[in-house]
Amino acid sequence: MVPTGASARTWLVRENDLDDLELHRRLRGGDRDAFDALYRRYAGSAYGLAFRLLGQQLLAQDVVHDAFLALWRAPEAYDPARGPFRTFFLSLVHHRAVDTIRREERLRKRTEKAANLEPVHDEDVAEGVIDEAHLVVRRREVREALADLPPDQRQVLDMAYFGGMTQAAIAEQLKIPLGTVKTRTLAAMRKLRKALEEDE
Amino acid sequence: MNHDAIDELLAAYVLRSLSGPDAHEADLLLSDHVPTCASCRATLDAFQAVASDLTLDADPIAPPETLLPRLHRELEPRSRRWVGGRAGAVAAGVVVAVAGFAGLGGFVLGQNGGTPADGSAADLAAALEFAKEHDAATSDLGPVTAWEAPGVEEFYITGTEIPQPPTGSVYRLWLLSGSQATYLGDFRPYADGTVILHIQVDPTRADGLLVTVEPEGSTPSQPGAPVWSSAA
Numbered sequence: 001m002v003p004t005g006a007s008a009r010t011w012l013v014r015e016n017d018l019d020d021l022e023l024h025r026r027l028r029g030g031d032r033d034a035f036d037a038l039y040r041r042y043a044g045s046a047y048g049l050a051f052r053l054l055g056q057q058l059l060a061q062d063v064v065h066d067a068f069l070a071l072w073r074a075p076e077a078y079d080p081a082r083g084p085f086r087t088f089f090l091s092l093v094h095h096r097a098v099d100t101i102r103r104e105e106r107l108r109k110r111t112e113k114a115a116n117l118e119p120v121h122d123e124d125v126a127e128g129v130i131d132e133a134h135l136v137v138r139r140r141e142v143r144e145a146l147a148d149l150p151p152d153q154r155q156v157l158d159m160a161y162f163g164g165m166t167q168a169a170i171a172e173q174l175k176i177p178l179g180t181v182k183t184r185t186l187a188a189m190r191k192l193r194k195a196l197e198e199d200e
Numbered sequence: 201m202n203h204d205a206i207d208e209l210l211a212a213y214v215l216r217s218l219s220g221p222d223a224h225e226a227d228l229l230l231s232d233h234v235p236t237c238a239s240c241r242a243t244l245d246a247f248q249a250v251a252s253d254l255t256l257d258a259d260p261i262a263p264p265e266t267l268l269p270r271l272h273r274e275l276e277p278r279s280r281r282w283v284g285g286r287a288g289a290v291a292a293g294v295v296v297a298v299a300g301f302a303g304l305g306g307f308v309l310g311q312n313g314g315t316p317a318d319g320s321a322a323d324l325a326a327a328l329e330f331a332k333e334h335d336a337a338t339s340d341l342g343p344v345t346a347w348e349a350p351g352v353e354e355f356y357i358t359g360t361e362i363p364q365p366p367t368g369s370v371y372r373l374w375l376l377s378g379s380q381a382t383y384l385g386d387f388r389p390y391a392d393g394t395v396i397l398h399i400q401v402d403p404t405r406a407d408g409l410l411v412t413v414e415p416e417g418s419t420p421s422q423p424g425a426p427v428w429s430s431a432a
Contacts, residue, residue, distance in 0.1 A: 065267060094216070186204070
């Protein structure tokens with residue numbers, strides 16, 4: 001699949017992407033079986049991501065629920081030319097989880113926990129799910145790239161992406177200038193870009 | 201602004217960590233500069249790819265078994281979706297959720313007949329909850345008010361003392377985008393003149409809204425006589 005935009009980035013063609021395109025095409029026609037198939041493919045990743053940000057099962061469940069419902073109601077929102085379905089859908093989940101964090105100030109403590117460098121463990125969380133093989137490989141590459149980041153860069157990246165915090169809030173919490181947060185974030189993103197593009 | 205400063209904004213943008221003046225500056229950048237700058241487009245694409253990869257750092261977890269059945273109960277038949285009527289002019293993702301279909305009460309969009317007399321209170325409560333939850337800002341659209349909040353892909357329209365359309369007619373709501381008008385649905389005010397519309401469309405996708413008066417049951421092929429219009 002190659003996007004047609006002027007700033008096209010060549011995406012790897014994977015069988016799963018092609019299957020997603022077919023499922024999405026059927027979804028646009030109101031096919032509930034296609035909806036269920038996409039749910040089976042992405043509910044685990046979506047729930048894991050939402051739980052990582054929110055640190056609370058009920059809220060994570062609501063975010064995933066809302067994301068799938070939005071997909072059903074407006075499947076046209078996904079434009080295959082802009083990249084894989086997985087990227088689109090998990091971005092949607094991330095956006096909704098961040099919105100939830102910011103809407104509910106009382107979540108802040110849990111958010112800080114979710115933003116911690118250590119993985120979150122919750123004994124009550126349902127069992128993990130098995131990933132596709134290529135995602136297992138990619139996950140390892142991503143974690144290696146993250147592990148190679150200097151701790152101060154990793155910290156601001158985690159607080160922003162998995163903590164749902166604004167850069168201003170990060171600066172306030174860490175008691176460092178906003179400019180430093182921006183510099184560290186950019187440095188982290190550039191290093192990840194370089195490392196992950198090399199791994200592709 | 202040099203490209204390092206632009207890259208800082210783009211990095212924070214894809215992480216959704218901008219706020220205040222930086223968010224405003226990024227909006228301007230993304231609308232004015234990035235579309236014409238190959239270097240910035242490449243950077244934005246690359247950073248978005250990184251953000252996508254970051255999702256992999258979260259381990260997948262099986263959601264509760266109750267979630268899919270819960271979704272099944274809420275999936276409306278596709279025939280009840282309010283998507284623009286002109287297939288060639290429909291903006292991507294444009295959907296109107298009708299209060300009532302989503303459990304909000306009695307507002308009727310695209311259905312003939314009256315509205316429940318006690319429905320406006322419930323719908324108004326939902327609109328006020330939305331405004332409170334999102335700290336929504338208001339803007340005047342002729343005789344009605346739009347309630348919207350940055351980053352929230354839905355909005356409300358409320359109004360009072362809206363006259364009923366002529367007998368045999370309905371109000372018809374259109375989304376304006378460039379030179380295109382996309383049909384959203386038909387409505388009538390409550391008996392007390394209250395109008396409460398819950399619209400699940402990103403308001404930033406619209407240049408404006410248009411309300412026309414149309415014969416009840418007519419095909420929404422193109423906008424007829426305008427009643428009011430304004431920027432969304």
